[in-house]
Structures are given as structure tokens and as C-alpha cells.
Amino acid sequence: xxxxxxxxxxxxxxxxxSLSEPLKEKIRGFFDRYPTKRAxxxxxxxxIQDDHGYVGWKAMEEVAELLEITxxxxxxxxxxxxxxxxxxxxxxxxMACRSVSCDLLGADRVLDECKKVLGIxxxxxxxxxxYSLMTEECLAACDHGPCLMVNExxxxxxxxxxxxxxxxDDANDKLDxxxxxxxxxxxxxxx
Amino acid sequence: xxxxxxxxxxxxxxPNSQRLATYVEGGGxxxxxxxLEHTPDDVIDVVKRANLRGRGGAGFPAGVKWxxxxxxxxxxYLCVNADESEPPTFSNRVLMEEDPHQxxxxxxxxxxxxxxxxxxxxxxxxxxxxxxxxxxxxxxxxEAGYFGKNILGSGYNLECYIHRGAGAYVCGEETGLIESxxxxxxxxxxxxxxxxxxxxxxxxxxxxxxxxxxxLPHIVNRGADWFLGIxxxxxxxxxxxxxxxxxxxxxxxxxxxxxxxxxxxxxxRFGGGMRDGLKVKAVMPGGISMGIxxxxxxxxxxxxxxxxxxxxxGLGTASAIVVDDQTDIRKVLRNVARFFSHESCGQCxxxxxxxxxxxxxxxxxxxxxxxxxxxxxxxxxxxxxGMMPGxxxxxxxxxxxxxxxxxxxxxxxxxEGYVRSENDDAVRIxxxxxx
Numbered sequence: 001x002x003x004x005x006x007x008x009x010x011x012x013x014x015x016x017x018s019l020s021e022p023l024k025e026k027i028r029g030f031f032d033r034y035p036t037k038r039a040x041x042x043x044x045x046x047x048i049q050d051d052h053g054y055v056g057w058k059a060m061e062e063v064a065e066l067l068e069i070t071x072x073x074x075x076x077x078x079x080x081x082x083x084x085x086x087x088x089x090x091x092x093x094x095m096a097c098r099s100v101s102c103d104l105l106g107a108d109r110v111l112d113e114c115k116k117v118l119g120i121x122x123x124x125x126x127x128x129x130x131y132s133l134m135t136e137e138c139l140a141a142c143d144h145g146p147c148l149m150v151n152e153x154x155x156x157x158x159x160x161x162x163x164x165x166x167x168x169d170d171a172n173d174k175l176d177x178x179x180x181x182x183x184x185x186x187x188x189x190x191x
Numbered sequence: 192x193x194x195x196x197x198x199x200x201x202x203x204x205x206p207n208s209q210r211l212a213t214y215v216e217g218g219g220x221x222x223x224x225x226x227l228e229h230t231p232d233d234v235i236d237v238v239k240r241a242n243l244r245g246r247g248g249a250g251f252p253a254g255v256k257w258x259x260x261x262x263x264x265x266x267x268y269l270c271v272n273a274d275e276s277e278p279p280t281f282s283n284r285v286l287m288e289e290d291p292h293q294x295x296x297x298x299x300x301x302x303x304x305x306x307x308x309x310x311x312x313x314x315x316x317x318x319x320x321x322x323x324x325x326x327x328x329x330x331x332x333x334e335a336g337y338f339g340k341n342i343l344g345s346g347y348n349l350e351c352y353i354h355r356g357a358g359a360y361v362c363g364e365e366t367g368l369i370e371s372x373x374x375x376x377x378x379x380x381x382x383x384x385x386x387x388x389x390x391x392x393x394x395x396x397x398x399x400x401x402x403x404x405x406x407l408p409h410i411v412n413r414g415a416d417w418f419l420g421i422x423x424x425x426x427x428x429x430x431x432x433x434x435x436x437x438x439x440x441x442x443x444x445x446x447x448x449x450x451x452x453x454x455x456x457x458x459x460r461f462g463g464g465m466r467d468g469l470k471v472k473a474v475m476p477g478g479i480s481m482g483i484x485x486x487x488x489x490x491x492x493x494x495x496x497x498x499x500x501x502x503x504x505g506l507g508t509a510s511a512i513v514v515d516d517q518t519d520i521r522k523v524l525r526n527v528a529r530f531f532s533h534e535s536c537g538q539c540x541x542x543x544x545x546x547x548x549x550x551x552x553x554x555x556x557x558x559x560x561x562x563x564x565x566x567x568x569x570x571x572x573x574x575x576x577g578m579m580p581g582x583x584x585x586x587x588x589x590x591x592x593x594x595x596x597x598x599x600x601x602x603x604x605x606x607e608g609y610v611r612s613e614n615d616d617a618v619r620i621x622x623x624x625x626x
Binding site for chain 2: 034038040041045067081140143153179185
């Protein structure tokens, strides 16, 4: 194979979203909480991911500027944590617990059923962009294993036979509970 | 097992147990009020006398930890460790879900005792529901004047913020938590300096576990002698126990530390016996990091002293996973090895390499492709990692070492039996294909 050079002229432009002004304002709203700006990074990344669906390169560069750190500092942090996605994920993320209690209660069969119903593997996204699947270490609900989380909602004592019903249910990620308006870090600032 | 008055979980199951009004009606925040009427040193003194040992796993006395703070400090941070991620532990989840104000009162008392200016409640990202519960409760507590400026007219100021993690077991290690709070990778720091001298943002910091803090309102209200009167010497006070696996009533229970693993499984107060007539094969009584017990070792007491006699690392989180006699021990070994290889932060070579090496071998053994030298090595590697031989920065590798070493030591004949029964030709062919 011949040497493959970079073609900057014909390469498709990196298309990852920028931080909107309301989102930046929301991030700045956290500055008072910590003595350094860098400490706002993880809350900011959560906000970006809630807003954009993932943490793209552009967002990393812009949040670095906002927090007065380098983009590589941001990537250093992003790459450490399993909850941050650097590429678009599905609208809903199905997280299957695979730690010891769930495993002994049949978590592997639940995971297999998830893969079958969704038609994707671990850390993949369905073609329609609706679902991503990932495995999780201990979700801290071992008395109710096997556990599945769909975004914020925990599904407990899941049988492989229940998986299809859970995934078909449109409200499978809805948490019906009071939320704080003061410090709600998970509200979308834009559609 | 003595008669026991429920303290920490007494609000569980009450209607609206998460609301401030319910909590105050049951005598809530009276401990914090009492604490604010005394000096911070008085509060430290009562907690020291009660010998409240940390509930997060290490069992270090909380009052002593606080007294390491330098006297001439200007800023102090309090970090609350709600990064509960040790399988199979879920007691902090229950405390936050059912009685968030008990924890907030504990934070206020610990904050006052240490003269903290800001408290950060570090919650793991998977705690979504619990986050909303805690945040709504915190708003209520702010509104009622339990946080903010001049709390209850005492002149003491404390801000409290919830900081959400993003999925990393190692952030439950106190310096890993601090690094993560600072917006970095959750890489544990080399100690000393300990957090009490140089913690979050370079300032004196105290890191306490959720359950430890939940005890404080009761200690302040009822005194050190009441606390010392519960359970055996050196392991006093109310304690939460989790049990999961093949038992009839898996769940989170409260008691004194005065009963055995057998009672935890069999008693109607706790596990309610084994499910479907199954028998106990093994128990990991303190979270997976502490190591494993065989069915012959169920007389171990669930206190701070006894686990060491059975070759375990400690009481840990007092959360038991019961493995039944129908379960292949290779499955447990592989799962535990996978967990640690996934969660090793990668800073220390022997932990990063050792855990993934052990995972590869236990994977091989589980798939029926194991070799005798794999079992040999699975026993040997754990002896060469961890803080115990002074080789690593944090205790994660000790957890991995104890978990895997005790499984291999105590179930060696079973593991060797599997390897011996393998068809040599099949193994050779499979390995050739794999390699």
C-alpha cells in the first residue's frame, strides 16, 4: 500500500457542536462553587453531554478556553471516565450491570438478550441513533440484581424475558420524581 | 445476637421519609442544633470517645482523622464519599434514597466539628435517582437555614454542593476522589501528605463516608457511652450490612457488629436463609476486595477484628455476596479479576499489569483452557502488588490481591480439578487457534 497522506483540502470538516451561550452561562454559574476553574470541568462535561449527547472535540476546546486550561487537560480528564462519550451516542443508553451479584443472578443472559433485541454489541449504537449499549461495573443495587439502567432509570430484577418489553417501552428512561430547580445540572439548555 | 434498636434506618419505609418535615418531626436536626451550641472541639471529643470507626472500608476512627487537621488552618474542605462502587455494596444508596436529611445533618455536624467552609458531596454518576433526592433535600435544608451563612444563628457558615462523578471505582479512594473533584483523572495521590494536611485544592481536607456521617447526629444526641454500648469493644455502634446473592431476603439491614456471617445468612432478621434449598459454597463478606470465606468459615464475626483471623483484608463495607453450591468458582474468580483489571487506574505498573494478567488467566481457566501454572501464578502475583508490600499508591491493588489470592488459596483443589479434567489435545488446539 502506498503512503497515505493527509488531504486537508478534501477531508470532511470536523462536525462537532459548539457550546451555546446559555450553556456557557450555565457552566459559568458553577464557578462560585469551587476555588479553581478546573474543578468545574466534570460538572461542565456532564452539562455538555446532556446538551450535545456527547463531548466532541470542539466542545473540549471551547470548555478548555472557558476554564482557562488546555484542551489536552480536558481530554486527559474525559478519557479517564467511562461515562463520557467522545462520539455521538444513542438518545438512550442501556447500561447493563455485570458485577458479581448480578453476574451470579444471570446478568450475562440479560446482556445477551439486550444485544439480541437491540442488534448491537457492547459500546455500540443502533443505526437509528435511538439506543447505545454499554456494560457497567456494580450499579449498587445488588439486592435487586440483575440490574439495567436506561439513562437515569434503574430497572431491577430483570429477567432476560423482560428485556424486550423494557426496551419497547417509550417511558423506560422516565424518572417520575421531584427535581431541584436551583441546581439542576441535567436540564437541557437547547434542543 | 442482641436485641437491637434501629437507628440509621429508622425512617426507612415511613411515608415521605425524604422530606424535611418528616425528618424534623422525628427529632431530626436536633443533633446539629446541639452540636452548634458546643465548641467544635467538644464535638470532635465526643466522636473520638465514641470511637466511631469509618464505615467506608478502612475503619479508621473519624474523630482521630479530624484531629490531624492543622490548628492554624484558614480553609478546610469536607468531602463526602458517596462514590459507593464496591460490589456488592448498596448501603449508601439506601441511606440517601430513604433518609437524605440524616446524611445532610451528619455533613453539618462534621463540617462544624472540622470548621469546614465548603462540603462537597461526591456522588457516583450512576446514582441518578439518588442525586435528585439529595439535591431536593439539600434545597430544603438551605431554605430552612441548615446550610449557608450564619447557620441557625450560630455564626457558622457552610456551603454544600453535590459533585457528580463520571464512572470510576478508584474515585472512592480518598485522594482519587480529591483529584476527581479538582477536575482531573481520579488518580490517587502518593501519601504523605495526607488530605488532612494537603487535600483538595492544596488545603486541609477531610474525606468521610456517607454511613460514617449518618452516625453523627445520633452520637451527638445520645452521647459516646450510648454508642460504645452497642456491639463489641473496638467495633461499636450501629452498622449497616448488605447481603445479596442466593438468599431469601437480599437487602440492606442494620445491627450491632455482634453476629456471625452464618447468622447474617440464616437469621430471619437478615438474609432469611438460602434460596431454593441451595447450600453455601462461599461468601465474600466485606465486599469483593476483602476476600472470600468457604462454607466452613461462616463463624466469622462481622466486626472489625475477626476478618483478619480468616485471612481477609478487613470488614470492608460489611456487604456479603453469597455464592451457592451450584455455582462454578471459576465464574466468581473471573468476574472479580475482570472487575479489578477494568478499574485499575493504571498508575502503578504491578497493579495495571498484574490485574489484567490475572484476568487473562482466570478467563482462560473459566473457558476450560487453564494450565496448572496459571493457578500457580494466580497465587503468586497477588503477593507482589499492593500497599502491603509497599508497592502501590493506593489500596485498590490490595483489594485485587486479597480477593484473588483468597479464592485461589481456599478453592485451589476445585480449580486444579477443573484444569486436570481438561482434555489436553482440545486445550492445545484451542490455544493454537487463540494465539
